[in-house]
Amino acid sequence: MFYLDFFIAVLIANAIPHFIFGIARVRFLGLFGYSSKGNICYAFLQCIIAVLLYSNQYGLTTIYTNPFVIGGLTVLLLYFIFGRLLIDKFRKK
Numbered sequence: 001m002f003y004l005d006f007f008i009a010v011l012i013a014n015a016i017p018h019f020i021f022g023i024a025r026v027r028f029l030g031l032f033g034y035s036s037k038g039n040i041c042y043a044f045l046q047c048i049i050a051v052l053l054y055s056n057q058y059g060l061t062t063i064y065t066n067p068f069v070i071g072g073l074t075v076l077l078l079y080f081i082f083g084r085l086l087i088d089k090f091r092k093k
Contacts, residue, residue: 004057011050012072016079019043024087047076 021028022039031045032038054060054069063069 002057004053008050008053008057009072011046011053012076015043015046015050015076018046019076019079020083020087023084024091043080047073 018028018030018039022030022036022043025036027034028039030039030042032042051060051063051073054063058066063073
C-alpha cells in the first residue's frame, strides 16, 4: 500500500464528520474555524483534494474500476445529498 492511498482514504473519511457537523450546526473545529459553513467548506475541500490526489496517482478513469474508491465516494456523496434531510428528521426537538 502506498502512503498516498492512506492519505486519500483519510481525506475521504474525514470529510464525512466535518460535513455532518457543519450541517447540524455543531461547534466543531475544522480548518476554517468552528463555524458550520467552515466545516462544510472543509469537507468539500477534502473531497476535492482526495479526488485530485487519486487522479494524479492512478488517473481519473480508474475511479470507475476501483470498487473501494467507488464505495467511499458513494457514501460521501450520499452524505452530501441526504445529510441535511437526515439531521432534520432525527434531531430531537
